[in-house]
Amino acid sequence: DAKTTQPTSMDCAEGRAANLPCNHSTISGNEYVYWYRQIHSQGPQYIIHGLKNNETNEMASLIITEDRKSSTLILPHATLRDTAVYYCIVRVEDNTDKLIFGTGTRLQVFP
């Protein structure tokens, strides 16, 4: 079973920041928080991951709370092409641990 909970859906205006929350209250000390997104009829796309420090890359920022029980993915300037289902997943960072997908958050970016 997925170890994360996310809102089912969210809306965001184009050009505004999209903040997607995720709860992972049972996360273990060696588990990372990963974010993927899936645009309709495509394979999931890796976005970002982190352990306890905040992370930023060209796609997004990841903010992890100090107790690591929740995190927020931030898309700083959402575009229409960011409309997708966003998945938050916890995983041990090694070659054997698998990704178990929950239901994700369906983000709709509107003009």
Added chain:
Amino acid sequence: GAVVSQHPSRVICKSGTSVKIECRSLDFQATTMFWYRQFPKKSLMLMATSNEGSKATYEQGVEKDKFLINHASLTLSTLTVTSAHPEDSSFYICSATGYHSGNTIYFGEGSWLTVV
């Protein structure tokens, strides 16, 4: 990020026949590959995990004799759906990870299977 490619992207087969889907890691050596299936408007369901040169480990409820997985090299894994039936119609997605992918898992584009 690393590149994982699937082929074919779409396939239609007759009921009772077998169909093979290929998954390739193009720019890294994939020590572990994963296969998922996804029904419309549903999340991805993990089917099996395969390590190069070893037998695949199937998730509970997945028939290993029906969904044959081979991971014979560090860049190729195949999923063969044997004696396909209409209920096997689905979106099949592979993913891969390895030391040179930074242990991050990357996904292929997915393959639509329609059994008629």
